[in-house]
Amino acid sequence: MSNNFDTKKIHSGYQPQKHNYSATVPIYQNVAFDLHDTERADKIARGEEPDAFMYSRVNNPTVDVFEKRIAELDGGVGAVAVSSGMAAITYAILNTAEGGGRIIAPLDIYGAALDEFRTLLPKFGINFDFVDDINDFENIERLIKPDTKAIYAESVSNPITNVADVTKIAELAHSHNIPLIIDNTFPTPYLFNPIKHGADIVVYSSTKGISGHGNVVSGLIVDGGQFDWKKGKFPQFYENEITLKKKGRKDFSFAAVYGKEAYLQHLRTKYLRLMGGVLSPFSAYLDLLGLETISERIGKEVATSLKIAHFLEENEHVERVFNSGLLNTPQEELVKKYFTKGIGTIFSFKLKGNMKNVTELLNNVKVFTYLPNVGDNRSLIVNPSRVTHREIPENERQKQEILDNLIRLSIGLEDSSDLIADLEQAINKAFEE
Numbered sequence: 065m066s067n068n069f070d071t072k073k074i075h076s077g078y079q080p081q082k083h084n085y086s087a088t089v090p091i092y093q094n095v096a097f098d099l100h101d102t103e104r105a106d107k108i109a110r111g112e113e114p115d116a117f118m119y120s121r122v123n124n125p126t127v128d129v130f131e132k133r134i135a136e137l138d139g140g141v142g143a144v145a146v147s148s149g150m151a152a153i154t155y156a157i158l159n160t161a162e163g164g165g166r167i168i169a170p171l172d173i174y175g176a177a178l179d180e181f182r183t184l185l186p187k188f189g190i191n192f193d194f195v196d197d198i199n200d201f202e203n204i205e206r207l208i209k210p211d212t213k214a215i216y217a218e219s220v221s222n223p224i225t226n227v228a229d230v231t232k233i234a235e236l237a238h239s240h241n242i243p244l245i246i247d248n249t250f251p252t253p254y255l256f257n258p259i260k261h262g263a264d265i266v267v268y269s270s271t272k273g274i275s276g277h278g279n280v281v282s283g284l285i286v287d288g289g290q291f292d293w294k295k296g297k298f299p300q301f302y303e304n305e306i307t308l309k310k311k312g313r314k315d316f317s318f319a320a321v322y323g324k325e326a327y328l329q330h331l332r333t334k335y336l337r338l339m340g341g342v343l344s345p346f347s348a349y350l351d352l353l354g355l356e357t358i359s360e361r362i363g364k365e366v367a368t369s370l371k372i373a374h375f376l377e378e379n380e381h382v383e384r385v386f387n388s389g390l391l392n393t394p395q396e397e398l399v400k401k402y403f404t405k406g407i408g409t410i411f412s413f414k415l416k417g418n419m420k421n422v423t424e425l426l427n428n429v430k431v432f433t434y435l436p437n438v439g440d441n442r443s444l445i446v447n448p449s450r451v452t453h454r455e456i457p458e459n460e461r462q463k464q465e466i467l468d469n470l471i472r473l474s475i476g477l478e479d480s481s482d483l484i485a486d487l488e489q490a491i492n493k494a495f496e497e
């Protein structure tokens with residue numbers, strides 16, 4: 065029997081009988097675990113005791129529940145939780161393109177990810193081929209070279225909510241023996257499951273909608289377990305790994321020992337264990353607590369977002385609303401295909417005005433909070449060109465519609481008519497003579 069989403073979000077990955085029958089997931093704040101005897105210690109080290117714990121930088125029972133729960137909700141073979149969404153992106157890229165290579169990505173991705181791809185990872189031999197439109201398959205295919213290691217995209221882009229055609233991009237990637245990595249932070253596993261549509265690796269900033277309360281920085285990498293990592297292109301999974309050595313085992317590579325979980329176990333052993341961007345048990349506890357109400361929160365927030373989007377569309381001072389959930393975009397078919405429960409809680413709009421009007425609007429909101437985060441229970445407002453998308457060069461911001469008159473909203477759980485009234489009075493003040 066396989067449970068549905070709302071049952072899994074409460075129960076998956078947790079067996080109370082293994083935790084003194086504690087009804088909710090306990091916080092294991094300890095660093096290390098008693099090995100008991102040398103034979104057991106050796107087995108744990110060789111990965112033969114999948115349910116055993118040794119040291120909390122590598123795994124921890126509280127964090128483990130969070131990882132298993134998200135993996136089940138997303139249809140993956142497993143997940144690794146890390147200290148932030150950026151750590152998740154960094155480890156996923158390094159684990160895929162270890163030793164160097166190229167990755168194809170669109171320009172309209174999360175600002176810090178773009179900065180990392182553009183200015184930092186090339187210094188480690190990983191270079192990026194950027195595209196304006198991730199659904200321009202001909203252009204992508206032209207860019208695939210012998211040393212291309214992956215395609216990277218966001219399922220829903222920030223802040224103008226463009227949708228990636230995940231199934232088509234995955235087919236294209238697979239026909240060239242490369243995986244598709246999707247940042248699914250904006251939809252969360254509640255609105256979209258990229259693995260079920262062909263993606264191979266999914267990364268999350270659970271700082272956002274998964275935890276939902278604006279009180280924990282955290283991230284995850286989920287492995288679909290279906291990708292065929294060819295030996296020539298991805299030698300890291302076929303190298304013998306000293307910690308997996310045992311008597312009589314000739315091939316002690318991650319591929320030989322872990323099969324479908326080779327990618328994930330390599331990431332845990334080589335990146336989490338050695339680079340150390342671990343999620344704390346208390347943070348995992350907050351993530352689990354938030355996750356229990358994800359459907360109720362995001363369901364209401366999506367409904368409120370659409371009401372606000374409709375209000376803005378009718379407002380005389382608003383030039384354009386960017387919310388693919390309104391189905392008034394060229395992407396209508398993609399939205400209907402992939403986002404049956406809504407596009408999300410984050411969208412943006414352009415004022416018929418300039419920086420001065422935007423400044424006045426921001427300084428006059430009373431219910432919305434002005435800050436650079438998304439996916440909180442509180443409704444948030446920000447001006448991307450000055451805050452969240454600063455690192456993007458001006459000419460590219462223009463192509464992506466991120467001009468000085470663009471405003472991004474992240475809708476929370478407040479009363480929808482209060483939110484609309486707040487925007488209305490702030491817009492009116494912004495255009496007072």
Ligand SMILES: *Cc1c(COP(=O)(O)O)cnc(C)c1O
Nearest residue numbers: 148149150174247249269271282
């Ligand atoms: C916030 C965010 C990140 C980075 O996450 P942190 O937890 O802040 O490190 C990555 N991708 C997207 C789409 C985000 O919104």
